[in-house]
Amino acid sequence: MDQTEAFKEHIIAGNTFKGDSIPVGAAMLNGQTITGALVKIPLKTMNRHGLIAGATxxxxxxxxxxxxENLSEKGVPVLLMDMKGDLSGIAKASPGHPKIDERHEKIGLPYEAKDFPVELLTLSEQNGVRLRATVSEFGPVLFSRILDASDAQAGIIAILFKYCDDKSLPLLDLNDFKKVLQYATDEGGEEIQELYGRISTSSAGSILRKIVQLEQQGADVFFGEKSFEVNDLLRLDENGRGKINIIRLTDIQDRPKLFSTFMLSLLAEIYSTFPEQGDSEQPELVIFIDEAHLIFQEASKALHSQIESIVKLIRSKGVGLYFVTQNPTDVPDGVLSQLGLKIQHALRAFTAKDRKAIKLTAENYPISEYYDTTEVLTSLGTGEALVSALDEKGRPTPLAATMMRAPMSRMDILSQGEIDDINRKSALIPKYNDSIDRESAYEILNAKIKKAETEEAKEKARDERATVKRSSSRSSGNTTEKAIIKVLTSATVLRGVLGILNKMIK
Structure with missing residues (x-):
């Protein structure tokens, strides 16, 4: 048996599974595609997370x-981020192309153009289902980590959340939290100090500046009601295909703080809401985080720790996380070690630093007698990748340089008319796109302050009236006294004059 036949058998044996799987392409050896040597990902292990990396x-x-697409076909809902606008094209069938037909002939897979059920979501003012969450839902720990608060500042934030809980003050948006912070260092300082201890004005000022920074990245649009219910990500269409929920992020690429804020709140909410799934045949939900470096580059060590914990724990809820980025080094080691599927597209070695990064990347893959992994990483063409997954028993599948299959849907953007048509048919837009501005901490504390100011004004007015009355009374008494003295004095003088005249007459 020659090397090619041995390699083909090696790939087929390592990609034969009892359960359902997704074929992603055909294995390659020495730059040639081995038709029929399909590289597959078991559906059962797609909650073990993954990485899709490669140069632009x-x-x-x-x-x-x-x-x-393939997850949707298997009845698995998907959430993905559309940074450039081209992923929304998944809602329309591919127009096809001779090069696609040629690629699939080499792979040994039939090609069929299809569209897929899509829901467009937005964190900003773009058209789509509005995603929101309240400050209360974040809780003091996550809110502190998002603000990158110091221990002292985190303590203040915890006190303010506790005060709001005790006093039934809903913390819905950032205005609510800023108002509570202001109240704690001004009108309500004595009340809060008596209950929970003194709040440093300098620390409160630092927290306020961090909130303003968050607002400048658009978080004031995100915080509020109605909160998005994560179970709405789990819908199927009438044909049993999983909904592909696409968050349109084309207008917030330069605001990573908002993006990472949303992702952390979403993952925390999913973890606390979804039931334990156990060892099931397919995931409950798969989330693709495109431009994943945006989450990590702005995150503090505490935030990295939070993300790592969620990645470790959330797979038990049947949720798979897939990070999409240019270089595996964009993802912290603690997270990278948790990723079962790795799809590595070509890397480019332009500098010594690039070459070092490629060597480190190669070490993340199983050793193969058929490849020099470091060399393959720099020689892959467009649409080719090194693939290593986990089989149904959690063991790495054979490393394979793979010619990847083409998408069945459009590889381009949607027109505005197509976007509007999707939104018109949405069942979620009527549920989430009307803003709710119910009474919350901001209004309640304003009313409390206004009432206190009114009472203070009334008290001041009463004091002023009493002062005027006393003053008036004293003034009236003094005038009478002076008049009497004047009369008596005049009478005395008169008597004196008359006495003198009487003596003269005599």
């Missing part, structure tokens, strides 16, 4: 699209 233009987005 090497096909990461198309790989993400292929996985999302």
């Amino acid at each position: 233009g090497t096909g990461k987005t198309k790989t993400l699209q292929v996985l999302a």
